Amino acid sequence: MHLSDLQFILALQHVPNLGDATAKKLIRHAGSAEAVFKEKLNTLLKIDGVGKFKLQDLKDPSHLRAAEKEIEFIERNRIKCLYFQDEDYPEKLKHCLDGPILLFQRGNIDLKQKKIISIVGTRNATNHGLAFCERLIEELSPLDPVIVSGFAYGIDICAQKAAVKNELQTIGCLAHGLNQIYPKIHQKYVSGIEEHGGFLTDFWSADAFDRNNFLKRNRIIAGMSEATIVIESAEKGGSLVTGDIANSYNREVFAVPGRPSDTQSSGCNMLIKSQQAHVLTSAADLLYILNWHPEEKLNPVQKQLFVELDSEEKLLYGYLKENGKEQLDLIALNCSIPTFKAASLLLNMELKGVVRPLPGKLFEVI
Structure with missing residues (x-):
C-alpha cells in the first residue's frame, strides 16, 4: 500500500x-x-x-x-496494515458491514486456506474450564485451525497458550493500539504468540485506553471466525457479547454446558437454553456442526493398506468392528475410556482413515 x-x-x-x-x-x-x-x-x-x-x-x-x-x-514499529479491500485482509471479516476499514497487524499471521475459530470465556475461569479448553485445542490440533481470542485473563490466554503448545497459529485481538500490551502480566506470552501468529487491532497508538474498547474489539473476534466457542461465562460478560455478535453475523456459536449451580456456567447454559448456541462437549461436536472433515487436511494419496494403531485405538476399532455404528458416549462407556479421550482417539483414527463420523455423534469402521 x-x-x-x-x-x-x-x-x-x-x-x-x-x-x-x-x-x-x-x-x-x-x-x-x-x-x-x-x-x-x-x-x-x-x-x-x-x-x-x-x-x-x-x-x-x-x-x-x-x-x-x-x-x-x-x-x-514495522506494523503491517490490512485494508478491507486487500487480499490478505481476513476473508470472513470482509462480509461484516461494521468490519474495520483498516487493521493493524504484528507477527506472522497467514490465514490462507485456514479453518478459523474463536475461543472466549470468563476471566475468572475454573480449573475445569481451563482443562476443557486445553483438551479441546489438543483434540482439534490435527485439523491445524487458527485459534483467535482476546488475549485477556482466564479462558482467552489459556486458549492462546494451548495453541502455541500444539504448534497452532493463534491471533490475539487487542482492545488498544500496538504501542502497549494489556494486561501487562501477559507481556511474557507476546513473543511466543507472534512466532505462532500475532496480534490484530483497529485501534491507533494515540487512542486512549477505555473499557468500552473491549466491546468494539469483540466484533473482530466474532467476525473473522467460522465459529465462536464460549467456555464458561457468568450471566453477563464480554463473552456473551461476542457470541451475540457472532450470531448477528450468521456464524455458528458453541457453548460448553455446566451444572445449574455453577455460576461461571450460567451464561453458557443460557445460550444453550435459548438456542443461541450449540452444545459443545468435545471436538466431535464442532466437526459435526461445521461439517469439517479431517481427511481434507491430508494429501490425496492412496489409502494405507496397513495402519498402525495404539492399544486404545485398537480397542475402539475392535469394538466398532464387532458392534457396527455406535454413539460416542456408548463407545467410551463400553470401552472404559473417558468420553473426551475417546473423541480424540476417534479423531486420530479418522485421520488414519479407519473410521468415519456419522450424524448424531455416531462412528463406524470404514
Missing part, C-alpha cells in the same frame, strides 16, 4: 461519528479514500444512510495530520 493511500485511509478512520460501515459506503461510491476527501459534500450526502452529522468533520485537515503522525509509528 502506497503511503499516500494509507494516509487518506487513516484520515477517514480518524473522522469521529463516521463509523466503518459508512466509511465503506463512501469509499465504494468515490472509488478510494482519497477521492472521498476530494468529493463535494453535497454529492456524498446523496448516498443512502449518510447524513450531515456523520460528515460534519470530514473536511477538517487535522485528520490528515493525525494520519501522518500515526504513519510514523507504523513505520517505526
Whole structure:
C-alpha cells in the first residue's frame, strides 16, 4: 500500500461519528479514500444512510495530520496494515458491514486456506474450564485451525497458550493500539504468540485506553471466525457479547454446558437454553456442526493398506468392528475410556482413515 493511500485511509478512520460501515459506503461510491476527501459534500450526502452529522468533520485537515503522525509509528514499529479491500485482509471479516476499514497487524499471521475459530470465556475461569479448553485445542490440533481470542485473563490466554503448545497459529485481538500490551502480566506470552501468529487491532497508538474498547474489539473476534466457542461465562460478560455478535453475523456459536449451580456456567447454559448456541462437549461436536472433515487436511494419496494403531485405538476399532455404528458416549462407556479421550482417539483414527463420523455423534469402521 502506497503511503499516500494509507494516509487518506487513516484520515477517514480518524473522522469521529463516521463509523466503518459508512466509511465503506463512501469509499465504494468515490472509488478510494482519497477521492472521498476530494468529493463535494453535497454529492456524498446523496448516498443512502449518510447524513450531515456523520460528515460534519470530514473536511477538517487535522485528520490528515493525525494520519501522518500515526504513519510514523507504523513505520517505526514495522506494523503491517490490512485494508478491507486487500487480499490478505481476513476473508470472513470482509462480509461484516461494521468490519474495520483498516487493521493493524504484528507477527506472522497467514490465514490462507485456514479453518478459523474463536475461543472466549470468563476471566475468572475454573480449573475445569481451563482443562476443557486445553483438551479441546489438543483434540482439534490435527485439523491445524487458527485459534483467535482476546488475549485477556482466564479462558482467552489459556486458549492462546494451548495453541502455541500444539504448534497452532493463534491471533490475539487487542482492545488498544500496538504501542502497549494489556494486561501487562501477559507481556511474557507476546513473543511466543507472534512466532505462532500475532496480534490484530483497529485501534491507533494515540487512542486512549477505555473499557468500552473491549466491546468494539469483540466484533473482530466474532467476525473473522467460522465459529465462536464460549467456555464458561457468568450471566453477563464480554463473552456473551461476542457470541451475540457472532450470531448477528450468521456464524455458528458453541457453548460448553455446566451444572445449574455453577455460576461461571450460567451464561453458557443460557445460550444453550435459548438456542443461541450449540452444545459443545468435545471436538466431535464442532466437526459435526461445521461439517469439517479431517481427511481434507491430508494429501490425496492412496489409502494405507496397513495402519498402525495404539492399544486404545485398537480397542475402539475392535469394538466398532464387532458392534457396527455406535454413539460416542456408548463407545467410551463400553470401552472404559473417558468420553473426551475417546473423541480424540476417534479423531486420530479418522485421520488414519479407519473410521468415519456419522450424524448424531455416531462412528463406524470404514
